[in-house]
Amino acid sequence: MTGLSDFLTQLDDLVSEAQSAFDAAADSAELEDSRVAFLGAKSGRLKSVQKGMGSVVGSDKPAAGKRLNEVKQQIQNAFDGAQTRLVAGTLSIGQQPAVDHSVPGRRPSLGHLHPVTQTIEELMDIMGRLGFTPADGPEIEDEWHNFEALNIPREHPARDPLDNFYLNVAHQTAESSLLLRSQTSTVQIRVMEKTPPPIRIISLGRVYRPDTADATHYPMFHQMEGLLVDRQVTMADLKSVLRIFATSYLGDEVHVRFRPSFFPFTEPSVEADYHWNDAWVEFGGAGMVDPNVLRAVGYDPEEVTGFAFGLGVERLCMRRHNITDIRELYKNDVRFLEQF
């Protein structure tokens, strides 16, 4: 006994075979042969498949019948199409119709992720493999998190109103103004205030400094900062992590050097450079977390040590994609965005 599904399969096969046969016909004689083979009234294949209806169980008969009718129509359509093809046009019998495969297909339009986002994803990926978990924090900060806890006392030039975007907020007190964070180190403070060591985090986001926009400066940019605090963390750990990071991002052949620098929140402080186009280019700042910072968040600098590093995402993005003007990143010209 033939089941419904077997019957339906036979019908489907018949349609595709008939279509191929009709398509392959090079002239009307061949087409006529195929017509007889499939649609012939006496011994055409459709006729013989139709006989299979008898073996379909009663309750399935309506479905089978409906499908049979559709198939008849499809095969007839295929034949008609083939006939039109052979009769129409200037083609002489025996030639394939002219098909121009170079005519473009119909492309779905795909959007593009911003190059800064793509750079961030790459950076996060690398840091993730090194065991750093992302942490997030507010962009509008108080002075404690943006300065004080980071060992930047009130009289420090970095706190000058001209160097920061302070906000006019009605309810802020005289002791603490609000400002747009000037560095993502603020997130490190927030995480350490809430979490006992060990800490291994990466913070990434927008930061703001009142620079006049030009080819290499923009008053808003993205920073990535890493922090590792634990027992027995040394500068050798710092250098090793930065070395792996630089090699992962810039490639195995890259030359990196570490030289002394100064940041209020680290000591000793480090500037890492990489060698590019015959010159040393700053890669990022780093250092051992200053004992004052550890104390500010309630850690004991005699118990734990740590290192922190930070780098500007835009600069890495621009180097990666050979972008020469940072302002391009924020113009959002679609012809720019679609390049990445």
Add this chain to the structure above:
Amino acid sequence: MLVSWRWLQDYVNLDIDHDELAERLAMSGLNHEGTEAIGDDFAIDLEVTSNRPDCLGHIGVAREAAVLCDVDLQIPNPAPIGTGGAIEDLTSVTIEASELCTRYTARVVRGVKIGPSPDWLVQKLATIGLASVNNIVDITNFVLMESGQPLHAFDFSGIKGASILVRRAHAGEEFLAINHRGYSLEPTDCVIADAERAIALGGVMGGADSEVTNLTTDVLVESADFAPLAIRTTARRLKLHSPSSYRFERGVDPAGVDWASRRCCELILELAGGELADGVIDARSQPAPEPQPITLRLSQIPRILGIDVPSSTVRRILRALGTTEVSAGSEKVAVTPPSWRRDLVREIDLVEEVARIHGYDKIPEDIGVAMTASHRTDHQRVFSRIRGALAACGFSEALTPSVVSEEHSAVFSPWTDFEPLQCNTPMLHGADRLRRSLIPSLLASRQTNEALANPTIELFETAKIYLTTTDGLPDEPWMLAITSSRPWDEVKGVLEALVARLNPRHRLATTDWRGEFFESNQACGLLLKGETIGCLGEVSADARKQFGLRGRTLVAELRIAPLQSISELIPQYEPVSLFPSTSRDVNLIVGESVTWDSVADIVAKTCGDVLERLDYRETYRDPERDGVGKKRLLFSFVLRSATGTLTGEQADEIRDRVVTACRDAHEAIMIE
């Protein structure tokens, strides 16, 4: 800081070339920014970090070079001889503004002969970019660039009453500086005044009235120490930055004040002649800070640096840097820092000194850092899905600044009743309002593209907005916004697809939305789980005008937190039915007020588990046949059972129940 290679060799005898020195200095903290050949000399440009004002003079750099190359440093010991009578008989100094000026020294040389400087002096100054003025001015510049201690030479005859008063400026006091520009002063400014008026802006710039000219015969040499914060405030406010203010802002060597004065007078006597008054007026408002001993536990070196440095090396480095060893044992060393290193106060400061002189390159960079568990956060996963879905739908990602202009801020702000937060300084093109919606920024980007006749402008952004709260830090919700010129149903479809990508069991519903920003009747609120999470609409012609936009555009903005909270980041498998599906079409006449959502609900309830999908086809109106106020809803649904093949009769029966339910609820009439 520009350093002359030849000048440097007045103090150290180096057996390396200038490139090698620049490299060593860079690797010990004075970054090398470049070297330029000037005549037969080289100007080496060094970046001096703000903690190292001692390196803002040639002697300071020479001192570093001497430590790095392990050679001796030779510093002149100026001892000019006073033969011109007691200075106290000539002048006096009173420090009234004791918080602004801690020390003020004055020496007077009378009978000098103003003239050109000798070649050696002209050339040294030329190498570091300073033009020669006359011998007196050149000498003060030379000593400044030698020691890092700013000096000023007054024409003594220009000092009315011949006495100096260091005081706060009067509010609104006018001052004509040596650059011949007038400045209006405030009481936060420190002025050097004579009996009548301000003759110099302390630590920042001298005054035109007491400037040394070709007619000058007597000079008063000032060498002083001013409060860094006050100098910075004044220089910033007046936008008057000078080599002097730069150094006072960072702090000068308290012990170098008198040395520089002596050095200056010695050179004046040598190059301009004259007679030095005997002695010095040395006025102090505060005692000089006494450097305190610092103890370095040797165990801290490996603990922080990760390497051992022999104690003999540690002690040698500290000594070479000018510290005085107070005690030394097998476990610790105590030293007193030199007067010029006011940055050295803690143990960690000494650890850094040892590290940078010993060499950061001695610290290994290939140690195995311990592995630890880490993972992508839900935030990352959700954002990645949102961005991926929108890119797949043909939207490109924009990044726009967090601030907008006051006008743009006011155009669209549905998420808060509070005023926008405002920066004290505009960020870009006068924009100073923290945005309360991403849509104005996206429309501005749209305008940029429209102006360039870019044909397709389909943009999205995920970013924070900033909302005032009544206390504490402002709210910073993450938002998603899009701008598109596609038809309404396509844009809505994108948002529906997005929600389905995050969790296929959730559906965006709509609600009324009012506001002049959108075309009337062309906007809706977007609901998720009954809560308004955003809106979608066509921007009105008036609103478009405010952004300079010609073409029509739809925009939508959604809060991301609700999207994140419904997201199913790790979908759970559900078995699929092994039986074929069957579908039915329905064509209903209903009243205009009947919404698709309400019909869809009926279909879902009536079909129950066997409903696999429901597809809206179209709405069609034929008032002549169906009557006014009526519309036809065409839709089809796919049915599939988990337990068997649905027969045609079963499917028909379900369809009939759907039609009946719609009739009962909405008086719908089925068209066969």
